[in-house]
Amino acid sequence: MKLAFLASHGGSAAKHLVQASREGALDAVPVALVSNNSTSAALAWARAAGLRTAHLSSARYPDAGELDERICSFLLDSGADTLVLSGYMRELGPRVLNAFAGRLVNIHPSLLPRHGGRGMYGDRVHEAVLAAGDAESGATVHLVTAGIDEGPMLAQSRVPVLPSDDLAALKARVQAVEGDLMLRALQELARP
Known part of the structure; x- marks a missing residue:
């Protein structure tokens, strides 16, 4: 498995997978990372880790079709056969979706299908869990399809929502399970 990543900020799941691959816990070779944010921590650590990196964003390529083509070409040129979204905050275009169909995974910070879909990302998800009074939350790894958070689920990890939880506490508890869940x-997915 040749792994590539898309990240907008820190790319913590990607970082966890790169480390797991290099330690032999995952039979994969990390090859590339693309960020839509030129100042993202993910670009910095990925460069330092020896991955091919690129900043490809709508600021540089305002035409959505051209951006989709550039991302797809960069990823395929890197040799990637599996693509992981690690806090990537943009919708993917049809070229990327088709090129990595069935090998394109995302982690969402809730127990999908609850609190998923358009506009549900980051702190908004945890705020929705708290506002709904849910007894549990967690994370879901799913295949990415054209619909937002609608692809088939691959794995879930559950965590309790405690009466004393605020946004920071719940977010930290969910983030603590995300790396191992994605792994x-x-x-x-890597099993033959």
Whole structure:
């Protein structure tokens, strides 16, 4: 498995998978990372880790079709056969979706299908969980399709929502399970 990543900020799941690959916990070779944010921490650590990197964004390529083509070409040229979204905050175009169909995974910070879909990302998800009074939350790894958070689920991890939870506490508890959950899902995906 040749892994590439899309990240907008820190790319913590990607970083976890790169480390797991290099330690032998995941039979994969990390090859590339693309960020739509030129100052993202993900670009910095990925460069330092020896991955091919690129800043490809709508600011540089305002035409959505051209941006989609540039991302797809960069990823395919890197040799990637599996694409992981690690906090990537943009919708993917049809070229990327088609090129990596069935090998394109995302992690969402809730128990999908609850609190998923358009506009549900980052702190908004945790705020929605708290506002709904849910007894549990967690994270879901799913295949990415054209619909937002609608692809088939590969794995879930559950965490309790405690009466004393605020946004920061719930977010930290969910983030604590995301790396290992993504690792387990990719280990399954990598099996022949």
